[in-house]
Amino acid sequence: MLRTYLSAAGASVLKTVRPAPAPALDRIAGPGSAARTVRVTAEADSVARFDRAVGEPVRDVVPVTWLHAQAFGASLELMSARDFPLPVVGLVHIRNTVEQHAPVRVGETVEATVRVAALRTHPKGTEVVVTARFDVDGATRVEETSHYLAKGARVDGAESHEQPEREPFEAPAQTLEWTIAPRTADVYARVSGDVNPIHLNGLAARAFGFRGRIIHGMYTAAHGLAAAQVRADAFTWEVEFATPITLPARVAAAVRRDGAVTRVDVWDRKRGKPHMLSTVTERA
């Protein structure tokens, strides 16, 4: 994975220096694009380490956030391919949606199919939509859509897309307080395999314009999903990443349950700015 990041960094430099020839976009993104598949068995040990790192109880059900981590390497490879029109380093994870039809259980072998579903316009640049489908024995258990933003980048032929207006954030009553140490990023990098230097090294993070190391967005999301304590077999989980969390951090959070819908929001108490907004909708 580190190698992918390094070669991706190299490729990114090349792409900025020498723009690639206009690529055939339908070969890179969309239903006709090349997909990558990953087969992975949910080993009890690997799942348990992940559970403990993000605060999930160690149990037989595999958290969808573990599945995300298994497919992440493949999506990174797709986005750092030679003909991919955007530099992968610097892509920001802005949104993530997961649809779980039935849980994956420890010991099961999952086939993940990862594809760049779309490149589309965004007011701040270009948005990359990556989908991952997780099948067990040919039946789809979980589907995920991840949205990444390449700030300031324009790609000719990108699908035009209007972003929905985000409602202004009003902090709810705080019910949780999270202390996130830099070590948390080390541990999450180890259990998820996401060794992006912006999470692990202060200098690297500053080189990319952050104030310091930032926690993995998917850690925050996974920790929030754990706090939501969803026990339904089927659910939809929507996450929006607003601003990154610089480490070390103490952030405010709230879990609000209303029937089948549980909201988990994380924000900066002093500035009143949101870090992550999420909703879990349980389905019967």
Place this chain on the structure above:
Amino acid sequence: MSQTPRTQSAPTTSAQQPPVRRAAILGGNRIPFARAHKQYARASNQDMLTSALDGLVARYGLAGHRMGEVAGGAVIKHSRDLNLTREAVLGSALSPETPAFDLGQACATGLETTVSIAQKIRLGQIEAGISAGVDSASDAPITVSEELRSTLLELNRAKTVPQRLKAVAKLRPSDLAPALPSNGEARTGLTMGEHQAITTAEWGIGREEQDELALASHRNLAAAWDRGFFDDLVTPYLGVTRDTNMRADSTLESLAKLSPVFGRGLSAEPTMTAGNSTPLTDGASTVLLSSEDWAAAQGIEPLAYLVDAEAAAVDFVGGHEGLLMAPAYAVPRLLARNGLTFADFDVFEIHEAFASTVLTHLAAWESEEFCRTRLGLDAPLGSIDRAKLNPNGSSLAAGHPFAATGGRIVASVAKHLRETGGTRALVSICAAGGQGLTAIIEA
């Protein structure tokens, strides 16, 4: 409360059901409570519990006596103290044939041990028992970081040198720092004070009324000490003869000078200070309970009887209720089951985790809306006469060694009923985890 024995009940395989008996509170003994990291800094939970037990043994002539059972517990506990109470019994003057067990319900531990021993007496399983609780905030267990712990365990499981190296390679210098027990709630990460600050703001409990409650606690406790109320309830320990947190000379002015320590990040004016919140405290308490027959045989006149208890819990994680609000739900259920109202009580012992905890409970019971929407009652539960509230001081003055608070309250209130000729007392203790335990004690 009387109950008819079911002598002619339906056929059953077991022998005849014995009648439920009364569980008498005969007395208690505690060590003076001391602020953390002071006089008891080098005493362990087991040391303090053993001393409190021995004081009780001496007072009631129980040396060498085999008690039915001793129930005890501590909230902050070393992992080696798996048999804390039994070890304390073995170190005490009680017969080594006295069985013991530990239980835990956070700050309600000391009351839950009392309820547990009382129920065994009521059912005829034991004749006499001791309930106890202890906590040291000074001699706290220090643990290693989660990273170091899991690495050491992995190292222990590793069979080959490469496996061992791989395990150790993950360690970072920061992992070697020791970890102290946190007073944060496990699921929310907020400290108890921050949780209560949210509830305090929601209920609009003011700074002055909190300081007034704290002042009353110190004055009542000091007056009780001065008139000798605690002479047969407390045994000096390590040179300490009175609760060290007590400030008899406290004034509203001195309390008003303290800066708020909780709720400073909230939009409401912060009101909770070190003066109207309980400090970390070390201490231990015990209560002697028995059947009426056993008490008569020993020539001990019971002080009072433990009649009934009710626990409640609230969903504070989902933000639906404040962390320490559970007693507000337990009390009405307890009253309803026993067909009682506030007017039937001569004294109310409401544990002062924070002054505002007591005040929010009182406000909740006076609130028509809370009683209707949250408790499902037609009318508010009503007000409590402040003269009947914590008449001998409570945790704000005495301090709060978590598991020892229940025993302090039960023994004191039983003696208070006896002294004043009162008939009935309500005891209420809030606890971490959104829990609360309440009980009725009758003369």
